[in-house]
Amino acid sequence: xxxxxxxxxxxxxxxxxxxxxxxxxxxxxxxxxxxxxxxxxxxxxxxxxxxxxxxxxxxxxxxxxxxxxxxxxxxxxxxxxxxxxxxxxxxxxxxxxxxxxxxxxxxxxxxxxxxxxxxxxxxxxxxxxxxxxxxxxxxxxxxxxxxxxxxxxxxxxxxxxxxxxxxxxxxxxxxxxxxxxxxxxxxxxxxxxxxxxxxxxxxxxxxxxxxxxxxxxxxxxxxxxxxxxxxxxxxxxxxxxxxxxxxxxx
Ligand code: SF4
Ligand code: SF4
Ligand code: SF4
Numbered sequence: 001x002x003x004x005x006x007x008x009x010x011x012x013x014x015x016x017x018x019x020x021x022x023x024x025x026x027x028x029x030x031x032x033x034x035x036x037x038x039x040x041x042x043x044x045x046x047x048x049x050x051x052x053x054x055x056x057x058x059x060x061x062x063x064x065x066x067x068x069x070x071x072x073x074x075x076x077x078x079x080x081x082x083x084x085x086x087x088x089x090x091x092x093x094x095x096x097x098x099x100x101x102x103x104x105x106x107x108x109x110x111x112x113x114x115x116x117x118x119x120x121x122x123x124x125x126x127x128x129x130x131x132x133x134x135x136x137x138x139x140x141x142x143x144x145x146x147x148x149x150x151x152x153x154x155x156x157x158x159x160x161x162x163x164x165x166x167x168x169x170x171x172x173x174x175x176x177x178x179x180x181x182x183x184x185x186x187x188x189x190x191x192x193x194x195x196x197x198x199x200x201x202x203x204x205x206x207x208x209x210x211x212x213x214x215x216x217x218x219x220x221x222x223x224x225x226x227x228x229x230x231x232x233x234x235x236x237x238x239x240x241x242x243x244x245x246x247x248x249x250x
Pocket of ligand 3: 071077078079080081082083084092102120203204205206208209
């Protein structure tokens with residue numbers, strides 16, 4: 001898939017919501033931006049400027065412990081797809097599905113010259129996940145302890161409403177499970193067994209995917225997101241979903 005395709009995809013962003021719902025969404029967005037240092041402001045400016053802009057708003061603690069998050073150092077990705085392979089093996093992802101993939105685009109750098117850029121994508125474990133809000137059976141939910149957006153396969157009736165609501169195309173229908181499947185930060189396969197890293201982060205030879213606890217000031221993810229001059233952004237901030245997957249360069 002190309003980045004342009006992701007950008008063009010229809011989604012349930014604030015623009016498609018009824019006005020009252022939309023106001024609620026935007027209000028939450030504003031509040032949550034203050035709480036999480038995530039969301040649209042980060043797409044435009046560095047973390048320090050975000051705090052500057054939010055002066056006067058009381059910053060609360062990260063609500064989950066651990067507050068799992070991933071920072072993707074995008075320009076380091078060499079498209080080797082070892083992350084994808086590790087994810088498939090670890091989480092038994094069928095050939096037709098995916099929990100993570102690498103998007104690519106060509107950036108013009110001269111009259112006939114292009115530079116290819118790669119962008120790993122996965123579920124963003126959004127702080128305000130549209131998928132969770134629309135699920136009629138609560139088969140998908142935000143874990144109260146870790147903030148991971150989980151699936152309870154038994155409860156899924158396969159209506160695919162969550163697939164349509166996800167602005168990031170992060171879900172697929174698993175024929176064998178007869179349920180929707182998606183990235184769960186390797187919770188069942190690794191984190192719950194004491195592993196500190198997800199399979200994709202552990203497999204990446206270029207140290208692109210940094211995984212950890214955003215509520216721990218000593219963690220790599222915390223340090224990267226809060227580094228004063230570093231520009232950090234999230235994908236499609238206008239949806240108000242407030243991702244927990246951040247992008248940066250360098
Ligand atoms: S990226 Fe999509 S599937 Fe993941 S939490 Fe956000 S809305 Fe849900
Ligand atoms: S965190 Fe785990 S489930 Fe998610 S994309 Fe990476 S390897 Fe796959
Ligand atoms: S393993 Fe790392 S470098 Fe290779 S495709 Fe995945 S993110 Fe990119």
